[in-house]
Amino acid sequence: MGNNVVFMPVKQMAAQVLNGVTIPMYFYNIIIPQLGNYFDLYPVNFDVDPRACCPLHDEDTPSFRFYEDTSSFYCFGCRKGGNIINLHRYFAERMNGDMPSYEEAVSFLYDYFLKGKETESQFIDKAKQKVDKEQKLNTDTEIVRFNYYRYNLEQSITFDKTIKLEVKKQLWEELDHIDILLSKNLIKADDAEQYLKAKVKEYINADATIKKMVPMSKGETFNV
Numbered sequence: 001m002g003n004n005v006v007f008m009p010v011k012q013m014a015a016q017v018l019n020g021v022t023i024p025m026y027f028y029n030i031i032i033p034q035l036g037n038y039f040d041l042y043p044v045n046f047d048v049d050p051r052a053c054c055p056l057h058d059e060d061t062p063s064f065r066f067y068e069d070t071s072s073f074y075c076f077g078c079r080k081g082g083n084i085i086n087l088h089r090y091f092a093e094r095m096n097g098d099m100p101s102y103e104e105a106v107s108f109l110y111d112y113f114l115k116g117k118e119t120e121s122q123f124i125d126k127a128k129q130k131v132d133k134e135q136k137l138n139t140d141t142e143i144v145r146f147n148y149y150r151y152n153l154e155q156s157i158t159f160d161k162t163i164k165l166e167v168k169k170q171l172w173e174e175l176d177h178i179d180i181l182l183s184k185n186l187i188k189a190d191d192a193e194q195y196l197k198a199k200v201k202e203y204i205n206a207d208a209t210i211k212k213m214v215p216m217s218k219g220e221t222f223n224v
């Protein structure tokens with residue numbers, strides 16, 4: 001006969017995919033290489049943060065959540081969710097315009113990740129080498145010093161009666177954003193401090209400019 005191609009039933013293939021292909025593997029190997037700098041502001045590192053900017057819709061802050069215990073995901077922005085097979089079907093639909101069938105999705109994932117090529121851990125290790133290289137960006141002293149600066153800044157923003165609530169909210173968001181970058185070791189503490197100083201200036205100046213543009217206080221009138 002000479003035919004040594006083995007056909008595996010879809011059901012069996014799907015079981016192996018669900019068991020062996022993880023959402024982080026799919027992110028590091030398929031999604032991130034395809035979406036490029038979409039993740040620059042919130043780099044994906046599921047070891048330290050289960051959130052990511054959603055690959056299924058456009059957004060600036062992360063609404064996509066990975067649940068390690070159930071190997072599933074849910075996006076609080078576009079409300080799509082499910083397992084690795086669902087993720088591939090949605091992502092392929094977004095990139096190509098057509099959603100692959102369940103069978104097509106299963107055989108793609110099986111062929112790409114499992115079919116006798118590499119082990120699961122190799123897939124993760126290769127994609128994570130870059131992240132690991134950046135792990136020791138800051139010394140403990142730098143982090144302590146930054147945290148002290150950050151704490152004082154937050155206190156002074158919170159209790160400053162001259163800063164409007166909208167401006168305070170923007171600044172608090174900047175603080176949260178920097179906290180995430182630092183916790184992922186993706187920014188130097190010194191750069192984080194410079195960034196926050198610049199943002200405080202920018203937001204407070206913008207607020208002052210708006211005040212100048214609206215010069216009339218109550219009771220004041222223009223002579224026409």
Ligand SMILES: [Zn+2]
Pocket residue numbers: 054055056057063064075076077078079080
């Ligand atoms: Zn989404």
